[in-house]
Amino acid sequence: MSLFRAGLPALLLGACLVLAAPLAAQAAPMDAAAAQVRAEKPAKPPTTKELTKDQDSYLALVSRDHPLDPANYKPKDLRTVSGTGMELRKDAATALESLLKASRKDAQSLSVLSAYRSYDRQIALFNGYKARYGTDYATRISAPAGTSEHQLGLAADIGLSSGVCNLKACFGETEGGKWLAANAADFGFIIRYPADGEKVTGYKYEPWHLRFIGVDQAKAMEKSKAGTFEAFHAALVKASKVKPPTAAQIKKQRESLLILRFLPPYRDWSIGYDFAR
Ligand SMILES: [Zn+2]
Structure with a gap:
């Protein structure tokens, strides 16, 4: 019971x-x-393929060691950056316009000196430097055709409207150069060839050369303290090989x-x- x-x-x-x-x-x-x-x-981590095989990716690594394939690659979504007469890929153009607008708001007077450069234009440019400075120095300051980020349509050279220190290391010491370094990541750009990076990047310090990689990644790279895009890219590739569950x-x-x-x-x-x- x-x-x-x-x-x-x-x-x-x-x-x-x-x-x-x-x-x-x-x-x-x-x-x-x-x-x-x-x-x-995290939101859409880049895949190994995107990082290493896709030239259209904003994270494509292009350098002398990683030439474009085909060498005469041309991006499909180029458009004029308003007020410049120069072209970039659509998202990079929009980002650069926002960056320039913000710089004006902060009383900076920056100009776009160069943006997208075709394969043929790069051949002419490199040969011009070679004739002027010899092959060794030309290679340190300019990319042979098929190895330039400018051909990706994701790179822009920025200078002061006054022309002072344009395309020279001293640009980094100007107020405009400092503004660029401090704010570029907010618009998805990185200073691609930093001081002391020549051993890794193969290029002298270029405080004027911006490379678009997208806001999330530019901020992530800044946080990572990778220093160079080569190091950051290698870390992304490594992470992309860790299999998701x-x-x-x-x-x-x-x-x-x-x-x-x-x-x-x-x-x-x-x-x-x-x-x-
Ligand atoms: Zn450049």
């Missing part, structure tokens, strides 16, 4: 909990698991969270099943 008096209500309570628990458990732990997965996967792994993780959720009630219910009485 005591079994029915004490055990049955406990059994009924147990049954109610068995029915109610999955309903309660469905909402809470699944959200936790989803949040965890989201935390592990598969759908099956995510499901398993959610199930284990559900099981953990169920454990305490099961353990506690055994108190109610006192059949020895």
Whole structure:
């Protein structure tokens, strides 16, 4: 009799909990698991392919060691940067227009000296430097055709409207040069050839040369203290090779969270099943 008096209500309570628990458990732990997965996967991390094979990617690495393929690559979405007569890819052009507008607001007078340069234009430019300075120096200050970021349509050379220190290292010491270094990342640009970066980038300090990589990545690079785009790019490639969890792994993780959720009630219910009485 005591079994029915004490055990049955406990059994009924147990049954109610068995029915109610999955309903309660469905909402809470699944959200936790989803949040965890989201935390592990930040907004669209670049893929290895995007980083290493896609010339149209804003994160494409182009240098003497990483020439464009084909060498006469031309981006498809070039447009004129308003008020300059020079072209960049659409998003880079919009970003540069915003940057210039902000610089004017801060009483800076900056001009775009060069932006997109075609393969043929780069050949002429490089040959001109070679004739003037010899191959060695020309190579330190300019890219052979097919290896220039300007050909990507994502690079722009910025100078002071006064012309002072244009395309010279001293631009970095001017008020305008300092403004550019401090604000470029907010618009998705990086100073691509930093001081002391020549061993890695292959180029002398170019405080005037901006490269567009998008706002998120430009800010991430600034935070990372990678120093050069080469180092930042290598870190991105490394991260892209870490396999994200598969759908099956995510499901398993959610199930284990559900099981953990169920454990305490099961353990506690055994108190109610006192059949020895
Ligand atoms: Zn440049």
